[in-house]
Amino acid sequence: MRLRFLPIFPLVYAAAFLAIAWSLQGSDALAPFELWQKILVRVLAATGCFAAFSRFEPGEHLRRAWFWMGGATVLILTRDLLRMAPAFGPQSASPGAQTVEAGLGVASNLALLAGVWMLARSWKMASITLPGGRSGVGAVAVITAAAALLVAGPGALQQFRVVSEGDWSSLVLVVSAVVDIITLCLITPLLLTAVALRGGLFSWPWILITASRLSWLLYDAAVSLPPGAVPAGLSLAEACRGLGGNYLFAAGISQYLVIRQVRRASAAYSSAESVSAAAVS
Numbered sequence: 001m002r003l004r005f006l007p008i009f010p011l012v013y014a015a016a017f018l019a020i021a022w023s024l025q026g027s028d029a030l031a032p033f034e035l036w037q038k039i040l041v042r043v044l045a046a047t048g049c050f051a052a053f054s055r056f057e058p059g060e061h062l063r064r065a066w067f068w069m070g071g072a073t074v075l076i077l078t079r080d081l082l083r084m085a086p087a088f089g090p091q092s093a094s095p096g097a098q099t100v101e102a103g104l105g106v107a108s109n110l111a112l113l114a115g116v117w118m119l120a121r122s123w124k125m126a127s128i129t130l131p132g133g134r135s136g137v138g139a140v141a142v143i144t145a146a147a148a149l150l151v152a153g154p155g156a157l158q159q160f161r162v163v164s165e166g167d168w169s170s171l172v173l174v175v176s177a178v179v180d181i182i183t184l185c186l187i188t189p190l191l192l193t194a195v196a197l198r199g200g201l202f203s204w205p206w207i208l209i210t211a212s213r214l215s216w217l218l219y220d221a222a223v224s225l226p227p228g229a230v231p232a233g234l235s236l237a238e239a240c241r242g243l244g245g246n247y248l249f250a251a252g253i254s255q256y257l258v259i260r261q262v263r264r265a266s267a268a269y270s271s272a273e274s275v276s277a278a279a280v281s
Helices: 008-023 030-054 061-082 095-120 133-164 168-196 203-224 236-280
Strands: none
Touching: 008 030, 008 236, 030 061, 030 236, 061 095, 061 236, 095 168, 095 203, 133 168, 133 203, 168 203, 203 236
């Protein structure tokens, strides 16, 4: 898979999903289709994360970051699969089953936050100078934070009120909304790291991770739309969810390909140096 195709894949997938979902509106096949495509996106996202994870040595910072993001995806995938079992169904789940589902949801969001935070601070560890200096970073951070609060803030506040009234089943939604806000704020260094790398190979994972987090901002916006704002049968929120997961898949695969390419080039250079040294001697 070539790097230039990776940013296109999530968009093609979203367009195909919307077209199929639109054609199935009013059909009994729509709900199963949306469910299984969501499972597919989770599997792809986990695959991308663990592919990137596999390219780093134990103890490396980015290995831990990809592990946490992959683990977050596996946790939420486990929750989705459990919900398919009668004991965990929305209408039949016992209090214990609901606790397990909520626990998986909260743990997934916290693991995702840990992974994005590790990625966001990688520029410091690599001594990358971000464009614009402190003032530029601060300005982008303020704009991003304002957008995150504007889009995800009302939903977080509404769910917090529900929890405060004693409905703890909404706790996972509160945590999810808060984590969305925080991770959206953390995309500032991710975005500026991509700019600092100026389109080189190493910029691709950062660009695609940024696209993933921005897609979740679109998801929060789609979920917050009032009834009737979107034509009936147009699964806009699910399409945005798919964008978020597929851009994470693309980011992980790009990280895998970049590291593989760099190591192959390094090995070839080392081999050439050995041949030259042998010829001289």
